[in-house]
Amino acid sequence: MSAEHHPLSLEARSWRGRQDGKPTNNLAGLNQYGGRRISSDQIPTLIAALEGMLRQGLSRQQMLRDLKDKHNMPLSRTTLFRWLDRLQLGTPRKPVHTDQQVGEAVLTVLNDDILHRWGVQRVAYKVQMSQGVTDAKRQYVRDFMRTHAPYEVLSRTPGQKKIHKTSLWSIGIAEEWSGDGFEKLGRESFHPHCTSGRPKVQEVRATFLFHLPTNINGLEGVPLRLVVDRGSETIQVGALARALRSQFAPNIEPDVLPPFLQVKSVYNITIERSWRGLFEDELEAIAVAWDAGVRAGIYRPHRRDESYTARWVWARTVQLKLDQYMFEKNNMKIRQQKRSHLPCGHSPDQMWFHPHEYNLDNCLVPVPDYILDQLIELYTPVGLFEFVPPHVGEFLEGVYSRFGRPILNIHSAWNVYQRMLTEVPADIWEDE
Incomplete structure (x- = not known):
């Protein structure tokens, strides 16, 4: 040869x-996917990841990217489709739930909307996120709501469109953060405070949201500019914003781009506009549920044991609702807008973590973690998030754990409060 x-x-x-x-x-x-089969110990992680991505409404391309970047599972498009079929994870094009199951999920979500404020898009998204029905079609949800609650759906039909004189634009994420504390939302010492980031009014990403002033922990930096209203409590915030940017971004001239800006509340629209949706969609229902318990005589504020127990239970109920609102707000897709100068049809989180895919720049000024930790420790008052004395909080935490840590929401909070109150001895408050 x-x-x-x-x-x-x-x-x-x-x-x-x-x-x-x-x-x-x-x-x-071989191809680029050879030798990268999913092992048996990776299957639970893959299932959880796919379920979470479907709930967020990610596209197939975004799923492949996140599986590769976040979970080190580079899959081909064909393999992804095979896994979705094998695990029977429903999508609107390939549903696995019956119409009856989707209708039951819609009713469960509507049961939480005691003020009848949620529209079709919000209900469909909550069905997808909280109920796990990822194959619910929006048209079916709309028809179901029109049949089940025709008056509420009709009352939400807009009668006229607002004309916006100008359109917003931005060079990228963290170019500008808007901050505000709105005490008008407060009921019984529950005062929400929020900071949000542009690029757009309709695309606000809730950076953090607590029922008391919070910090910038976990953000790994500060924005190019912080915008607040002209309240006296913002003076210290302005000094801090100027100091951080001058130290970690000295090449940016403060005269050209000020690190801190105070405007009238009517012009601080990025955050001011968010309060109405938060109050009408979530917090007002909590206020109604709270008032219902007070009127029913369940809670008597002059009794110290009842006052402390109610504060402890409802503080956690409010925080859980705010956490849910923030997660849904950040992962909900923005509707398509033809005249928009900024990306549409994607969730704020997708634009925040992958700005270059949407022709946006990452304007976040990096700040070391130890600096942020020191600032948090310096500016956080002692007992800021404690609604009851420490020994009372420890006792109530133990009672809550003995009951199996039941779910807290507007329907169950007063029941949990009454159950916990039966375990509270009369002398527990004497050590205060």
Whole structure:
């Protein structure tokens, strides 16, 4: 046998593997996904990741990207479709839930909307996020709501459109953060405070949201500019914003782009506009549920044991609702807008974590973690998030754990409060 026809020769190998006799550059016959099968111990992680992505409404391309970047599972598009079919994870195009199951999920969500404020888009998203029915079609949800609650759906039909004189634009994420504390939302010492980031009024990403002033922990930096209203409590915040940017972004001239800006409340629309949706969609229902318990005589504020127990239970109920609102707000897709100068049809989180895919810049000024930790410790008052004395909080935490840590929401909070109150001895408050 001659050398040029030897099975191991380069010429023979270049012609091997093709039935039509044409040469190939893929000598091994493998592609970029070869040798990367999902092992048995990775399957639970894959299932949880796919379920979470479907609830967030990510596209297939975004799923492949997140599986590769966050979970180190590089899959091909075909393999992803096979796993979705194998795990029977429903999508609107390939549903696995019956109409009855979708209707029951819609009723469960509508049961939480005691003020009848939620529209079709919000209900459909909550069905997808909280109920796990990822294959619910919006048209079916709309028809179901029109049949089940025609008056509420009709009352939400807009009668006229607002004309916006100008459109917003931004160079990228963290270019500007708007901050505000709105005491008008407060009921019984529950005062929400929030900071949000642009690029757009309709695309506000809730950076953090607590029922008391909070910090910038976990954000790994500060924005190019912080915008607040002209309240006296913002003076210290302005000094802090100027100091951080001058130290960690000294190349940006403060005269060209001020690190801190105070405007009238009517112009601080990025955050001011968010309060109405938060109050009408979530917090007002909590206020109604709280008032219902007070009127029913369940809670008597002059009794110290009842006052402390109610504060402890409802503080956690409010915080859980705010956490849910923030998660849904950040992962809910923004509707398509033809005249918008900024990306639409994607969730704020997708634009926040992958700005370059939407022609946005990452304007976040990096700040070391230890600096942020020191600032948090310095500016956080002692007992800021404690609604009851420490020894009372420890006792109530133990009672709550003994009951199995039941779910807290507007329907169950007063029941949990009454159950916990039966375990509270009369002398527990004497050590205060």
